[in-house]
Amino acid sequence: MTFAHPSHLRKKGIVGMNARNVSYIARYNQRALYPLVDDKYETKQLAHKHGVPAPELYGLIRYQHQLKNLKEILEPYTQFVIKPSQGSAGKGILVIMGREGEFFIKPSGEKLTLKEIQRHISNTLSGLYSLGGRDDKALIEALIQFTDAFDGFSYQGVPDVRVIVFKGFPVMAMMRLSTKSSDGKANLHQGAVGVGINIVDGCALKAVQFNKSILAHPDTNRTLSELVVPHWDEVLNLAAKSYEMTNLGYLGADVVLDKNLGPMVLELNARPGLAIQVANGIGLLTILQKIEALGKTADQMTLQERISFSKNFYQPA
Amino acid sequence: MSSRFQLYIIIGLLILLGGIGLVYKRVVVGYPLLPKETIPVWIIEANIKFQATGDPVKLSMAVPGEQSSIGLLDETGISTEYGFTPAEKDQKNRLHRRVVWAREKAKGEQRIFYRVIAHQKMHVQDLGPLVTDAPVRDPVYSEEPLKTAVNVIVEDARLHSADAESMTSYVIKQFIRKEPSQNVRFILRDKTSKLSRAKAIQQILLAAHLEVHLIRGLVLGESNKYQKLVPAFLVRNSSKDWTAFLTDKPQPGVPDPFLAWQRGGVSLIDLEGGKKATVRFSVLRDRRPLLSVVQDSAKQAGQRFASFSIYNLPIEQQNAFRMLLMVPFGALVVVVLRNLVGIKTSGTFMPILLAMAFLQTQLITGLVIFALVIGAGLVVRTYLSRLDLLLVPRISAVVIVVIGIMVSASIIGHMLQLEFARSVTLFPTIILAWTVERLSVLWEEDGGREVGIQMSGSLITAIVCYFVMGNFVLQYMVFTFPEWLFIVLAIILLLGQYTGYRLSELRRFSPLAKGEDA
Numbered sequence: 117m118t119f120a121h122p123s124h125l126r127k128k129g130i131v132g133m134n135a136r137n138v139s140y141i142a143r144y145n146q147r148a149l150y151p152l153v154d155d156k157y158e159t160k161q162l163a164h165k166h167g168v169p170a171p172e173l174y175g176l177i178r179y180q181h182q183l184k185n186l187k188e189i190l191e192p193y194t195q196f197v198i199k200p201s202q203g204s205a206g207k208g209i210l211v212i213m214g215r216e217g218e219f220f221i222k223p224s225g226e227k228l229t230l231k232e233i234q235r236h237i238s239n240t241l242s243g244l245y246s247l248g249g250r251d252d253k254a255l256i257e258a259l260i261q262f263t264d265a266f267d268g269f270s271y272q273g274v275p276d277v278r279v280i281v282f283k284g285f286p287v288m289a290m291m292r293l294s295t296k297s298s299d300g301k302a303n304l305h306q307g308a309v310g311v312g313i314n315i316v317d318g319c320a321l322k323a324v325q326f327n328k329s330i331l332a333h334p335d336t337n338r339t340l341s342e343l344v345v346p347h348w349d350e351v352l353n354l355a356a357k358s359y360e361m362t363n364l365g366y367l368g369a370d371v372v373l374d375k376n377l378g379p380m381v382l383e384l385n386a387r388p389g390l391a392i393q394v395a396n397g398i399g400l401l402t403i404l405q406k407i408e409a410l411g412k413t414a415d416q417m418t419l420q421e422r423i424s425f426s427k428n429f430y431q432p433a
Numbered sequence: 434m435s436s437r438f439q440l441y442i443i444i445g446l447l448i449l450l451g452g453i454g455l456v457y458k459r460v461v462v463g464y465p466l467l468p469k470e471t472i473p474v475w476i477i478e479a480n481i482k483f484q485a486t487g488d489p490v491k492l493s494m495a496v497p498g499e500q501s502s503i504g505l506l507d508e509t510g511i512s513t514e515y516g517f518t519p520a521e522k523d524q525k526n527r528l529h530r531r532v533v534w535a536r537e538k539a540k541g542e543q544r545i546f547y548r549v550i551a552h553q554k555m556h557v558q559d560l561g562p563l564v565t566d567a568p569v570r571d572p573v574y575s576e577e578p579l580k581t582a583v584n585v586i587v588e589d590a591r592l593h594s595a596d597a598e599s600m601t602s603y604v605i606k607q608f609i610r611k612e613p614s615q616n617v618r619f620i621l622r623d624k625t626s627k628l629s630r631a632k633a634i635q636q637i638l639l640a641a642h643l644e645v646h647l648i649r650g651l652v653l654g655e656s657n658k659y660q661k662l663v664p665a666f667l668v669r670n671s672s673k674d675w676t677a678f679l680t681d682k683p684q685p686g687v688p689d690p691f692l693a694w695q696r697g698g699v700s701l702i703d704l705e706g707g708k709k710a711t712v713r714f715s716v717l718r719d720r721r722p723l724l725s726v727v728q729d730s731a732k733q734a735g736q737r738f739a740s741f742s743i744y745n746l747p748i749e750q751q752n753a754f755r756m757l758l759m760v761p762f763g764a765l766v767v768v769v770l771r772n773l774v775g776i777k778t779s780g781t782f783m784p785i786l787l788a789m790a791f792l793q794t795q796l797i798t799g800l801v802i803f804a805l806v807i808g809a810g811l812v813v814r815t816y817l818s819r820l821d822l823l824l825v826p827r828i829s830a831v832v833i834v835v836i837g838i839m840v841s842a843s844i845i846g847h848m849l850q851l852e853f854a855r856s857v858t859l860f861p862t863i864i865l866a867w868t869v870e871r872l873s874v875l876w877e878e879d880g881g882r883e884v885g886i887q888m889s890g891s892l893i894t895a896i897v898c899y900f901v902m903g904n905f906v907l908q909y910m911v912f913t914f915p916e917w918l919f920i921v922l923a924i925i926l927l928l929g930q931y932t933g934y935r936l937s938e939l940r941r942f943s944p945l946a947k948g949e950d951a
Binding site: 118119120121122124125128130132133134135138139242244305306324327328329393394397398399 | 772775825874879880883929930931932933934935936938939940941942943944945946
């Protein structure tokens with residue numbers, strides 16, 4: 117067990133949970149705006165309004181009785197994702213990679229019946245996966261056909277880019293690669309690999325799994341330093357735009373790269389985690405304070421100006 | 434005004450409010466800060482003996498009232514055959530309180546006991562002006578030949594003194610000299626008892642136009658089986674206040690603590706239907722818990738709103754609050770463990786409820802029962818999850834299953850004569866059911882590792898809460914001084930502003946700090 121001295125962390129500009137909650141989330145994210153990102157259906161509509169690409173919505177299930185029609189709704193699709201509209205931390209996301217007769221196949225190869233999917237949606241509607249157990253909606257959306265650029269970097273699941281956006285400035289980014297132990301999910305605490313990405317060019321910096329540095333993907337053994345995010349400027353653009361979309365001052369934008377459709381906003385998060393600092397090997401505090409110091413000028417900067425500001429400032433460890 | 438500034442003002446106010454409340458209750462009302470604090474009390478017994486003549490008997494005795502530095506508790510007039518009328522407690526008559534014993538008929542030696550418990554007050558209390566009749570001059574002293582003797586002594590005292598106190602002091606000196614003057618000797622010629630001498634001195638002082646009361650009291654010290662009432666003067670001094678003198682000491686002041694038993698001209702004992710009444714005082718020094726003394730004295734004085742205290746509530750309500758008042762401390766523990774240490778718990782306040790159950794079952798028993806119920810619940814819940822149930826019905830089913838497990842544990846425990854199984858009912862059923870539900874979902878979603886982390890976090894927090902909330906001293910303190918809640922609230926608000934690292938983060942981010950050295 118190694119413990120860092122608080123002063124070392126402070127020197128490195130590491131933002132802790134408490135500082136994130138009090139100094140950034142509470143100060144820059146208005147409560148009233150939370151539903152925009154906590155409810156993925158709202159986010160999707162907002163993205164549509166602002167011309168931000170997002171995965172196509174196949175269907176929306178609001179009421180239990182709609183489950184009777186589930187077979188018909190799913191009929192045209194072999195691959196899809198079912199999500200609770202207000203889920204958190206990746207809870208309740210069901211990915212279907214294909215079909216085999218009556219069965220639906222999960223990324224792990226597990227076979228599900230229609231009944232099991234109905235039960236999953238039923239649970240979703242009654243609020244099992246949503247924050248505070250509220251009644252929820254279930255989204256059925258297109259499965260991302262992820263780009264070949266990430267071949268071998270991910271074990272199943274959709275690798276996504278998490279960008280922390282502060283007052284519209286993309287300040288830090290990481291790729292989240294699912295692994296066998298994360299069951300195709302991209303959450304770091306479930307065992308996904310986090311790869312720090314250089315804001316300047318989209319190249320990998322370093323990688324961590326379970327809070328420890330790694331060099332290669334645990335399942336595919338691919339060297340992670342070779343990872344480069346294609347369409348990087350487009351990714352930054354989308355992420356930065358999410359500030360205009362939501363007015364949330366401190367958010368995490370999850371961007372996925374589709375083979376055919378390019379970068380898309382998968383979801384936004386008003387309480388992005390702090391593991392991104394470990395993946396990048398640097399703290400967030402320095403740049404956050406730099407942007408805070410801009411004061412009113414920051415509000416007048418255009419999207420492109422903000423992105424170049426971040427790029428100029430970014431100094432990887 | 435920034436919100437942070439407002440918060441600091443609120444925190445400051447809360448601490449101030451709590452602090453003032455604490456100090457007030459401690460210093461003014463006198464509640465002890467710690468449960469074991471005791472103070473000395475004196476159990477004073479007046480043992481009255483007389484010969485009844487065979488007629489109806491009525492005996493009244495002067496008894497002490499509440500005094501500025503001595504409080505009284507629990508007075509009783511013990512005697513089997515006599516009807517006892519306690520003294521009134523109203524403020525006006527506190528100087529001339531009398532208790533009365535009566536019996537239809539009695540003959541022969543009679544014994545009556547009066548008992549009162551005295552304690553020194555935490556601070557001298559102003560009881561308002563002394564309302565009492567002016568002392569009466571004995572006409573004997575204004576007739577010759579005593580008149581001349583008195584006048585000579587008064588004139589002499591006038592020459593040698595400046596005010597009431599110095600005159601009193603001078604006159605007493607004249608009476609206690611080894612070789613008193615002729616006039617003094619003449620006045621004292623037939624006075625043998627201490628009391629009669631004191632009365633004579635009082636008459637001299639009255640002749641000098643001083644306002645002098647003769648009182649008699651007990652000097653409270655160590656235990657003493659035969660204690661005498663000590664006479665003393667209260668002299669109105671130049672600042673219209675009263676100065677006390679012992680009747681045989683020229684220096685002002687009486688031994689402390691001094692319990693004035695009898696005041697004014699009235700007799701100590703009035704007896705009808707009897708003779709040869711004597712009173713013997715015995716004093717027993719003892720120690721009592723400060724808390725009970727403070728409560729009793731408030732009761733004695735009939736102060737209903739003596740203080741803002743839970744002790745004023747009916748007992749059942751008091752018991753309800755006993756546990757409730759500990760919840761804020763549990764919350765404080767949760768805040769500290771979550772925000773400063775960084776322990777993950779399943780459900781924010783589940784550990785507090787768990788701790789409350791543990792407090793009633795004892796820790797080990799509680800942990801065993803908890804493990805049994807949760808374990809069995811998880812097994813059943815895993816099966817339920819295959820049955821396609823909606824959320825609310827499923828949780829309701831889990832609630833029923835949990836109750837079923839609790840009932841069977843109780844019955845089996847009873848049959849096997851396992852004592853601990855009895856306390857199974859003390860667990861909050863709904864909380865257990867929710868815990869089962871959450872853990873099972875957590876298991877499906879995040880795997881057993883996360884379940885382990887959250888469960889051990891919850892249990893560690895619950896155990897810490899158990900020790901904090903079960904702390905007897907803390908329970909006493911918050912129960913006696915609910916003002917602590919203001920201070921706990923202030924601390925929690927202050928912690929709400931804490932932006933530093935959590936202990937767990939020092940470990941989590943340690944790879945980043947290592948980069949520093951490289």
